[in-house]
Amino acid sequence: MAEKVLMKGNEALAEAAIRAGCKTFFGYPITPQTELAAYMAKALPPIGGTYLQAESEVAAINMVYGASAAGVRVMTSSSSPGVSLKQEGISYLIGADLPALIINIQRGGPGLGGIQPSQADYWQATKATGHGDGQIIVLAPSTVQEMTDLVALAFDLGDKYRTPVMILADGLLGQMMEPVELPETDGVELPEKPWALTGHGNSREKNMANSMHLDPQELEDSILERYERYLVIKQDEQLAESYLTEDADITLVAYGAAARVARSAVNKVRAEGISAGLIRPISLWPFSVDVIEQQVPISSDFLSVEFSMGQMVDDLRLVVDGRKRVHFYGHTGGIVPTPDEIADVIRRIAAGEKVNQVAFRSY
Amino acid sequence: MSTTTESVVSTEKRRVLFSRPKSLSDVVTHYCPGCTHGIVHRLVAEVIDQLDIEGKTIGVCPVGCSVLAHNYFNFDMAQAAHGRAPAVATGLKRSLPDSVVFTYQGDGDLASIGMAETVHAALRGEKITVIFINNAIYGMTGGQMAPTSLPGQVTQTSPYGRDIEAAGYPVKVCELLSGLEGVALAQRVTVDTPNHVRAARRAIKKAFDYQIEGLGYSIIEVISTCPTNWGLSADASMKWLRENMLPYYPLGVFKDIKAGAAAAGAAAAAGDANTAGDAGDE
Ligand SMILES: Cc1ncc(C[n+]2csc(CCOP(=O)(O)OP(=O)(O)O)c2C)c(N)n1
Ligand code: SF4
Ligand SMILES: [Mg+2]
Numbered sequence: 001m002a003e004k005v006l007m008k009g010n011e012a013l014a015e016a017a018i019r020a021g022c023k024t025f026f027g028y029p030i031t032p033q034t035e036l037a038a039y040m041a042k043a044l045p046p047i048g049g050t051y052l053q054a055e056s057e058v059a060a061i062n063m064v065y066g067a068s069a070a071g072v073r074v075m076t077s078s079s080s081p082g083v084s085l086k087q088e089g090i091s092y093l094i095g096a097d098l099p100a101l102i103i104n105i106q107r108g109g110p111g112l113g114g115i116q117p118s119q120a121d122y123w124q125a126t127k128a129t130g131h132g133d134g135q136i137i138v139l140a141p142s143t144v145q146e147m148t149d150l151v152a153l154a155f156d157l158g159d160k161y162r163t164p165v166m167i168l169a170d171g172l173l174g175q176m177m178e179p180v181e182l183p184e185t186d187g188v189e190l191p192e193k194p195w196a197l198t199g200h201g202n203s204r205e206k207n208m209a210n211s212m213h214l215d216p217q218e219l220e221d222s223i224l225e226r227y228e229r230y231l232v233i234k235q236d237e238q239l240a241e242s243y244l245t246e247d248a249d250i251t252l253v254a255y256g257a258a259a260r261v262a263r264s265a266v267n268k269v270r271a272e273g274i275s276a277g278l279i280r281p282i283s284l285w286p287f288s289v290d291v292i293e294q295q296v297p298i299s300s301d302f303l304s305v306e307f308s309m310g311q312m313v314d315d316l317r318l319v320v321d322g323r324k325r326v327h328f329y330g331h332t333g334g335i336v337p338t339p340d341e342i343a344d345v346i347r348r349i350a351a352g353e354k355v356n357q358v359a360f361r362s363y
Numbered sequence: 364m365s366t367t368t369e370s371v372v373s374t375e376k377r378r379v380l381f382s383r384p385k386s387l388s389d390v391v392t393h394y395c396p397g398c399t400h401g402i403v404h405r406l407v408a409e410v411i412d413q414l415d416i417e418g419k420t421i422g423v424c425p426v427g428c429s430v431l432a433h434n435y436f437n438f439d440m441a442q443a444a445h446g447r448a449p450a451v452a453t454g455l456k457r458s459l460p461d462s463v464v465f466t467y468q469g470d471g472d473l474a475s476i477g478m479a480e481t482v483h484a485a486l487r488g489e490k491i492t493v494i495f496i497n498n499a500i501y502g503m504t505g506g507q508m509a510p511t512s513l514p515g516q517v518t519q520t521s522p523y524g525r526d527i528e529a530a531g532y533p534v535k536v537c538e539l540l541s542g543l544e545g546v547a548l549a550q551r552v553t554v555d556t557p558n559h560v561r562a563a564r565r566a567i568k569k570a571f572d573y574q575i576e577g578l579g580y581s582i583i584e585v586i587s588t589c590p591t592n593w594g595l596s597a598d599a600s601m602k603w604l605r606e607n608m609l610p611y612y613p614l615g616v617f618k619d620i621k622a623g624a625a626a627a628g629a630a631a632a633a634g635d636a637n638t639a640g641d642a643g644d645e
Contacts, residue, residue: 024458050457054450055483062447062480066423066454069441070462074454092444197439197455199419199462208433210442 004179009144009169010105012180014039016148017075017101020155021188023049024074026063028056028082031115032171033105036077057082061089061102068098069209071196073155077103079171080121081112090164091130095211097195097226099158101151102136102166105174108334116334117172117257122311125168126285133223135230137165137237138284140255144178150282152183157237159191161229168284170307172257172336233286240288241280242295244270248277250349251295253316254305255281257336262305264339269346276346284312292319299324301349305342306330325349384408386417388437397590397597400428400496402554403563404435407467407494410568411438414575420463421455423448425477427469428502428589446477449484452491463574465492470511471501474534478510481540488545488579492570495536498587499608506592510534513611518592533611537584541618547579549618553586553609555601578620586612 007015014036017025025040027033037053044051050067054060060076067074078086083104093100104125108118125138137157141147147169154165197207213219243263245251254262259280266276279295281288295302302320304313310328317326329345331337383389386408394400411417417438424432426445433440443451448466456464473481473495484491500518501507507520511533515524525533537549548570552563563585570581586608588600595603616622 026454052453052457055479058447059450059453059480059483062444062450063454063457065443065447066441066451066456067458068454069451070421070455070458072458074458088444089447096442197421197441198459199421200417200439202418206437207439208442210433210440212430212442 004181006177007144007180008035008175008177009147010035010174011039012144012182013103013147013151013167013169014043016151016183017155018043018047018049019183019185019188020073020152021190022073022075022101022155023047024067024072025049025051026054026060026067026074026076027078028054028060030079030082032107032117032174033077033079033103035174036103036105057085058088061086061093064100064102065089065093065096065098065209068093068100069096069197071193071198073190075101075103077105079105079107080109080118083121083124087124087128087130089130090136091132091134092211093164094130094134094136094226095132096209097162098164098209099155099162100164101154101158102164104166104168106168106170108332114334115171117170117307117336118332118334119170119256119258119307120309120311120332121168122284122306122308125166126287126315129164129166134226135285136163137161137233137286138168139165139239140168140282140284141173142256142259142280142282144173144176144180146282147173148180148182157233159193161233163229163233168256170257171334234289237283238286238288238290239282240291241282242291243278243280245277245279245295245298247275248295248299250274250276250301250303250346251299252276252278252303252305252342252346253281253292253312254278255284255312258305258307258330261337261339262342265305265342265346268339268343269350272347274346274350281312287315287319289319292316296320296323301325301327303327303329303345303349305337307336308332384412386411386420386437388435390434392435393431394428395591397588397600398428399498399554399585399587402560403494403496403585403587404432406554406560406564406567407465408436409564410571411463413568414571416463416571416575419461420465421459423452423455423464423466425466425468425472426503427472427496429467429469429496430503432467446472446475447480448472449477449480449489449491449493453484453487453489456489456491460490463492463571464490465494465571465574467494468496469502470495470497470499470509474510474536481536482543485540485543485580485582486545488547490574490577491580492574493580493582494567494570495582495584496587497536497584497608497612498589499533500589500592502589502592506589511536511612513607516607535612537582537617540582545580546582546618547573547620548581548616549584550582550616551584551586551612551614553604553614555604584612586614
């Protein structure tokens, strides 16, 4: 067992990426992901890796495209405004079936917004990471340990399904320090990539990284093929954690840092005899449909807790599909709700109350 | 019948004088008659054949009329987003330092939407080669004003002629980039005559040589035609190119780190350096 070290989330993620065999990083500075890029800038050159500060996020994601096409394990990290600039490149990565890891340490928006923790990019990550039909896998850690554990998984899923993968965290997780057990350093086996552009060496047909198909039938076929992979992903790669849900009348659904607050709130109301529980989606796309579906017969109420105006709640409502009540509670702009605040919301729901306040919606 | 054939074409006496370069695929291109894209494709392929590097060459095609270049070249190819080819090439070259990486870009791609990627790849001295097709128009989208459209030039989006008061000045890419430290070679050529075609080929060869020698970023700007969107015949396009584009975009070597800046300046000032120098490699 490796010993635990105290690390910031951003740095632990960077170290885990290197240990997962990623030696190529392109980025552009932005708060609150700063420590991640800084760690890479320091750690990669001595081990013969590539760290390059690009002229913009647009350039960075296209460098990622080139490196991924060359067959190397590659990543970039940014925060909300920077991820908006990466959307073009992410769409091209999807279209060319190129794997890559994209980190979004979210901050409040829209526009320049703020630099405090936020979950307001859920829609962007899971529904609109770029133009065109397409998805990327989105994983949401809620501890520093998970920020490290999900990295290797993200790379492996990307290679397996030939898709970009995003780790969607926030400034709170990125900046906080927690004890973490890092993965072993040796024995990473990277998969063969026969499709990579490495030069044909006069020994194989030429390879191409391309997302353009002018013939509509050819384009539709390529998309249908990709969506078949998406079907498998939806079936096999849902990841979620359940906490005290077996008998929960009220099930909270929260991811990332919001799930930490939600869990504390569940503990508080449990002590008062309210049977609340928590489902924590770890994979946001594919959304944790199965575990929520299993919960529908058990709970009368669902409450989505987010650091946003309510985005994941849409997916929750799609699964619950009107069979039970779905509530939302959130703060946005960088405000993190307290466990007491959420406990209070649970009490109101338990009392059948309908509350209308700025950061509270009841459907 | 058979005797006639034998007497006219004796197989023993046949010699291949002209054939398709290995690095070009045996497919029909979509380029319009009289378009110089095809000539430049061939020159690039010939140089890659000559250097015997098709097995380790990776090309990056842009968004523009050459968007389908990945179907025409016979080596690994990446298709980049509009203007991002230098960034894609950077990712490729940094990951595969022993490969030969080039981009093939139009004026809208390189000098408008991709100007930041172009300038920064040049500043970093990325060891890539850039083939820049300057036809003073957006060919693919049907003839809109390009960053290189000439003052007064009528296009779909400059119907009264390019007004520099409103639209600003056309960009002289080689002049602009020649001031940057990371640039090893910046040369402007054209392909309107056989002599110019041969000189363009020598320039392209030199640009690849410089990359292979690890000297830095090399760019060959090819003053090109777009008969379709210029609304001219193939012949008249060449004439228009000579009479309008060459005075504004003088041919020459604008930077050559081997020759030194002074020599490069003199070559540019001497005018048609496209036909001079660099001989002896064919
Ligand atoms: C982001 C984006 N903006 C605009 C376009 C539309 N578009 C396609 S090609 C092109 C211009 C290409 O002109 P140029 O680079 O000069 O190449 P040419 O066709 O003249 O060879 C434009 C604007 C696009 N495909 N993507
Ligand atoms: S539109 Fe112009 S640039 Fe494009 S292929 Fe035709 S002639 Fe060439
Ligand atoms: Mg053009």
